[in-house]
Amino acid sequence: MTTSGVKKIALISEHASPLATLGGTDAGGQNVYVAQVARHLANLGHAVDVFTRRDAPHLPEVLEWVPGVRVVHVPAGPAAVIPKEDLLPLMPEFTRYMAAFMAREGRYDLLHANFWMSGLVAADLKRLLGVPFVITFHALGKVRRLHQGEADGFPDDRFAIEERLVREADRIIAECPQDEADLRELYGADPARIVTVPCGFDPAEFSPQGRREARERLGLDPAELTVLQLGRMVPRKGVDDAIRGFARAVRSLGQPARLLVVGGNSPDPDPALTPELGRLRAIAQEEGVEDRVTFTGSRDRSVLRDYYSAADVFISTPWYEPFGITPLEAMACGTPVLGARVGGIQHTVADGETGFLVPPRDPDALGERLADLLADAALRERMGAAALARVRTHFTWEGVARQLAQVYREVGEETAAQPALPPAGDAVGSTIDSAVDRAFQNLITTLAHSRAALGPQIEAAAAAITACFERGGKVLVCGNGGSAADAQHFAAELVGRFRLDGRRGLPVLALTADTAMLTAWSNDVGFGDVFARQVEAFGTEGDLLLAISTSGRSPNVVAALQAARRRGLTTLALLGGRGGDALALADLPLLVPSSDTPRIQEVHILALHLICELVEEQISEGLPTHLPPPVRLNPPGAAPLISAPQTNGNRKGVNV
Incomplete structure (x- = not known):
C-alpha cells in the first residue's frame, strides 16, 4: 500500500x-x-x-x-x-x-x-x-x-x-x-x-441544449411532440412496452407525436445486425404506429446530448434495472423521465416531481402517464427543471x-x-493451500487484536451473567443465521453443562429456538420484531439479554435490545465491524475489531465459550444469592461505555 x-x-x-x-x-x-x-x-x-x-x-x-x-x-x-x-x-x-x-x-x-x-x-x-x-x-x-x-x-x-x-x-x-x-x-x-x-453523469457531457436547436441539428420537426427511448436493444429493457404505451398515448391525445428508438449493434437499424429490431418493428406495426416510430440504430455518444435535449419526454421502462444511467443523462438535459418503478430508477426519478414512475411491463399505465405529460407543456417544463436540479445535486460522476x-x-x-x-x-x-494459509493467518490476526480489545469485556460479561443468575434472573439470547445457531449453542451449554459436572442448570432461553412462534409471527406480522416480541413476553426487570450480530445492524436484533432496555433488562451484545445501531443500545458491547464476517463469527464462538467457562467457575464458588440490582454500564441515551471489571486480586472474584 x-x-x-x-x-x-x-x-x-x-x-x-x-x-x-x-x-x-x-x-x-x-x-x-x-x-x-x-x-x-x-x-x-x-x-x-x-x-x-x-x-x-x-x-x-x-x-x-x-x-x-x-x-x-x-x-x-x-x-x-x-x-x-x-x-x-x-x-x-x-x-x-x-x-x-x-x-x-x-x-x-x-x-x-x-x-x-x-x-x-x-x-x-x-x-x-x-x-x-x-x-x-x-x-x-x-x-x-x-x-x-x-x-x-x-x-x-x-x-x-x-x-x-x-x-x-x-x-x-x-x-x-x-x-x-x-x-x-x-x-x-x-x-x-x-x-x-x-x-x-458528467455536466461537461450532458446539459440542456435548447429543444428547437437540438431538433434542427438532428433533422427533426421542431414542432412535433417527441418521445425518446435510448439504450440496449434487448427484451428486458422493455422497449416493446415503450412502443405499446406510446401508441396508447397517441390514440388518447388524438394528435401526432414521434417516438425515437436509439440503440442497436450498428448505426444501421437493420434487423439482420440487431435481431431485436425486427420484433420491435412488428409491434409498432401491430399497434398502428409504424409511421410514428423511428429506429435510428446506434449513435455516437457525442450526439446523445442532442437526442436527450430534443425530447419532450424520455422513457425507460425495463423489467428490472440495477441502476439505469440513461434516466440521469436525460434529466441532466432538462428532460422529464417516465420510468419503471424498479431498481435504481425508482431511486433517481422523484415520482410526480422529476417525472413519473409506472409499474414495469404495464403499457396501459405507461400510456396514461405519457398522455398526461404530452398534453401539458407547463408540467413538462416544471418537471424538467426539477430533474436538472436533482441530478446536479446528487448524481455527478465527480461525486461518485x-x-x-x-x-x-x-x-x-x-x-x-x-x-x-x-x-x-x-x-x-x-491457490487452495494459499487460501487456507491466508484464512488461518487472518483469524490469528483477528484473535490477537480481539484478545487485547475484548479480554476485560469478556470477564465483565461473565460477571454480569453470573450476577443475573444469582439474583434469580434469566438470560435471553438472540441472533440471526450463524448467530442464531450460536445463541442456541450458548443456551445449551448453560442449561446443560460446559465443563463442570454436577452444577445446577442455569436459566437461558434462546429466542431463536421456537420455530412455530418465529414463523407464525414473521408470516402474520413481520420478521422485524420476532425477538422483541419474546423479550416483551419473557423478559422482566433484572433479567439479561445477550444479542449476537456480526454487523450490529440487524433490525430484529436492534428491536430486541430496544425492548430489553424499556423493560429494565441488562443488555450485552457480541458485535463486529463498527457495531451498527446495536452498539449504543448495549450496556456492555463486545466489539470484534474486524469487518470480515467469518472471522467475527469465529471470535464470537470463542468469546461465548470463555463466558460459559467463567460463569461456571463463578457459580461453583457459591457467590452470594442476594446481589444488588445490575449496574447499567450504559444508561438509555448515553454513549456506549465499556467498563473493565473490578477484581479482588484473582479472576474468579469478578464483580460488576
Whole structure:
C-alpha cells in the first residue's frame, strides 16, 4: 500500500470496455460506469488501469487513453466479440495474464471488479497476491434469473460465484437501495461491508441544449411532440412496452407525436445486425404506429446530448434495472423521465416531481402517464427543471468518484493494519493451500487484536451473567443465521453443562429456538420484531439479554435490545465491524475489531465459550444469592461505555 493512501487502482471489466460503442447487446451502462469512474479517479490523483478482454485483433495491449488512465486489453480467448454469457471459461486465462502483468508492472493498491466474472478474477488475485478488492456487481444473477427465467443464458455457476464474492470482497458497492436490499436478502451480504454509491453523469457531457436547436441539428420537426427511448436493444429493457404505451398515448391525445428508438449493434437499424429490431418493428406495426416510430440504430455518444435535449419526454421502462444511467443523462438535459418503478430508477426519478414512475411491463399505465405529460407543456417544463436540479445535486460522476475514493481509503487502512502475509505462490491453479494459509493467518490476526480489545469485556460479561443468575434472573439470547445457531449453542451449554459436572442448570432461553412462534409471527406480522416480541413476553426487570450480530445492524436484533432496555433488562451484545445501531443500545458491547464476517463469527464462538467457562467457575464458588440490582454500564441515551471489571486480586472474584 502506498504511504499516502490508495493511489494505484486496477478496474477490472472483462466484457464492458470503456472504448465500446454503446447501445449494442453487451454495451451499455457498465461501459459508461467504468469509463467515467476511471476518468474521475484520475482527476483525483489516482493512477488507473482498466483491464478488459481483447475482442478485436487491432487493439494494442496497453492504450494510453486519457491522462492517468490506461486501458489494458487482456488476451483471454480469441480476439473477437464473444457473448458475455460464454466468457466464464476464459477467466482463468484472464487471471493468469493479470498476475503476470502485475508482476511486471508492480503491485496495485486495490482492485475494483465490475460484474461477477471480473469479481472472480479479483477474488483469485486476492488469494494469490493479497491485493484487496471491492466489487460493483451491476446486475445480480438471482435477480436476472427471477425476471428472465429460461431466457437467462448465464450458467448456474454464477450463483455460487456471486455468493463467494459477497463473502470475500472487502467492500460491496451497491448502486441503489434496492441493490443493497437484494444483496442482503438474496445473498446474505454483511451490511457492514456494503456501501451504497450511485451512478452519475458528467455536466461537461450532458446539459440542456435548447429543444428547437437540438431538433434542427438532428433533422427533426421542431414542432412535433417527441418521445425518446435510448439504450440496449434487448427484451428486458422493455422497449416493446415503450412502443405499446406510446401508441396508447397517441390514440388518447388524438394528435401526432414521434417516438425515437436509439440503440442497436450498428448505426444501421437493420434487423439482420440487431435481431431485436425486427420484433420491435412488428409491434409498432401491430399497434398502428409504424409511421410514428423511428429506429435510428446506434449513435455516437457525442450526439446523445442532442437526442436527450430534443425530447419532450424520455422513457425507460425495463423489467428490472440495477441502476439505469440513461434516466440521469436525460434529466441532466432538462428532460422529464417516465420510468419503471424498479431498481435504481425508482431511486433517481422523484415520482410526480422529476417525472413519473409506472409499474414495469404495464403499457396501459405507461400510456396514461405519457398522455398526461404530452398534453401539458407547463408540467413538462416544471418537471424538467426539477430533474436538472436533482441530478446536479446528487448524481455527478465527480461525486461518485469521491465516494469511491473514500471506500478505497477505508479498505486501504484496514489492509495496512493487518500484518504482511507470506507469499501465496505464482500459479493461479494452485491457490487452495494459499487460501487456507491466508484464512488461518487472518483469524490469528483477528484473535490477537480481539484478545487485547475484548479480554476485560469478556470477564465483565461473565460477571454480569453470573450476577443475573444469582439474583434469580434469566438470560435471553438472540441472533440471526450463524448467530442464531450460536445463541442456541450458548443456551445449551448453560442449561446443560460446559465443563463442570454436577452444577445446577442455569436459566437461558434462546429466542431463536421456537420455530412455530418465529414463523407464525414473521408470516402474520413481520420478521422485524420476532425477538422483541419474546423479550416483551419473557423478559422482566433484572433479567439479561445477550444479542449476537456480526454487523450490529440487524433490525430484529436492534428491536430486541430496544425492548430489553424499556423493560429494565441488562443488555450485552457480541458485535463486529463498527457495531451498527446495536452498539449504543448495549450496556456492555463486545466489539470484534474486524469487518470480515467469518472471522467475527469465529471470535464470537470463542468469546461465548470463555463466558460459559467463567460463569461456571463463578457459580461453583457459591457467590452470594442476594446481589444488588445490575449496574447499567450504559444508561438509555448515553454513549456506549465499556467498563473493565473490578477484581479482588484473582479472576474468579469478578464483580460488576
